[in-house]
Structures are given as C-alpha cells and as structure tokens.
Amino acid sequence: MIRIVIALICSVVWVSVPVNAQLLPNNTNLNAQSVQRWMQTNRDIAPIVQVVDSVNTTEEEIKAFEALPALAQDQKITAILKANNLEDAANKVIHKHGWKSVGEYMRLSSKLGNAIAAYFLFGDLGKLTEEQAKQLKEKADPAILAVPRSDIEFIKRNEKSLQQYIKAYGAGR
Incomplete structure (x- = not known):
C-alpha cells in the first residue's frame, strides 16, 4: 500500500511540472494571455524597467542591445539589476506574474509596441496617396x-x- 501511495505521489509530481509549464502563456508571441499578463505586470515592473532602460541612452546602444540574442540580453539585464541592488525585487515581480525574466517582459513589450505602431502606420497608409505612402x-x-x-x-x-495603451501610443506620435 505504501509503495502505491509513493508511486502515485511521484507520478503526480513528475506529471505536474510539464502540465504547469503548459498552462503558462507563450510570452514570445502576442496572444490574449501574454498581453493580459503584460498589462497586469506594468505597474509593478515599471521602476525596474526604467533602470534597465536608463543604461542604453543612444539610438546605437538601444539597437545594439535589441540585436543581442535573448540570453545575452537577460545576462546584461541581470548585471544591471545586480549593480543597482534590484535583482531580488525584479525576481519577485517576474515570478509573481509568471515571466521567465525581466528581458522576456521587455521583449514582449517591444513586440506589442511595434505591433501598435504598425497598426497605426498601416492604417494611415490606406488614407494616403501612393507617393505619400511610399515616403512614409x-x-x-x-x-x-x-x-x-x-x-x-x-x-x-x-x-x-488595449485601448488605453493604444491611446498612450497615439498621444506620443
């Protein structure tokens, strides 16, 4: 009887890890779950992202950082967080909201921001002449x-x- 109980516990523990991982949204693509998680995380993570963003100040630095593979971005972000004594606070926020890293959150932010910008751009293109569209x-x-x-x-x-985020982007245009 004890062997059966132990076997059941082991099988539940072993099976629960992949099942839980499957329940987390795919945070690399825009989908309802990942964007909802992103919106819920914003307020908590904003001060941390501000510190990370403050390191890359020029357009060249920003582009160089964005061109790095995800792992290299995460390593740089971790170094910034450690240097600013924010690693524990960042880990609490990302774990609370189900992110793998601050970088994962930031990459989804960029993807969402670019998609909103493209939504506006391609919407505007339909209202322009062919020449104006080409110039834009x-x-x-x-x-x-x-x-x-x-x-x-x-x-x-x-x-x-997404209305409040779209309005905020539109106001910044």
Whole structure:
C-alpha cells in the first residue's frame, strides 16, 4: 500500500511540472494571455524597467542591445539589476506574474509596441496617396515595417482591451 501511495505521489509530481509549464502563456508571441499578463505586470515592473532602460541612452546602444540574442540580453539585464541592488525585487515581480525574466517582459513589450505602431502606420497608409505612402514607409522604423500581419490583426481584434495603451501610443506620435 505504501509503495502505491509513493508511486502515485511521484507520478503526480513528475506529471505536474510539464502540465504547469503548459498552462503558462507563450510570452514570445502576442496572444490574449501574454498581453493580459503584460498589462497586469506594468505597474509593478515599471521602476525596474526604467533602470534597465536608463543604461542604453543612444539610438546605437538601444539597437545594439535589441540585436543581442535573448540570453545575452537577460545576462546584461541581470548585471544591471545586480549593480543597482534590484535583482531580488525584479525576481519577485517576474515570478509573481509568471515571466521567465525581466528581458522576456521587455521583449514582449517591444513586440506589442511595434505591433501598435504598425497598426497605426498601416492604417494611415490606406488614407494616403501612393507617393505619400511610399515616403512614409521610407521614414518608418524597419522594426515596425517587419511586424507580422498576424500581430497587426491581433491589435485590431483586441483594440478595445488595449485601448488605453493604444491611446498612450497615439498621444506620443
């Protein structure tokens, strides 16, 4: 009887790890769960992200950081957090909201921001002449032009729930 109970406990523990991992949203793509998690995290993580963002001040530094693979970004972010005694606070926030790292949150933020910008850009293009549209595309950030159509459609489908973030972006334009 004891062997059966131990076997059951072991099988539940062993099976529960992959099941729990599957319940977490995919935080690399825009989907309802990841964006909801992103919105819930904003207030808690804002001071931490401000410190991380303050390190890369020039356009070149920002682009160089964004060009790094995710692991290298996370290592740099961890070093910044350690240097500013924010590692424990950051870990509490990311674990509370189910992120793997501050970098993962920031990458989804960038993806969402680019998708909102592309939503506006491509919406504006439909209202312009062909020449105006061409000029606008030439001036646009390549990251925004590279946003997948599926991300733009996600913003369109979820415009109501993202309204305050879309308004904030629109006000900054």
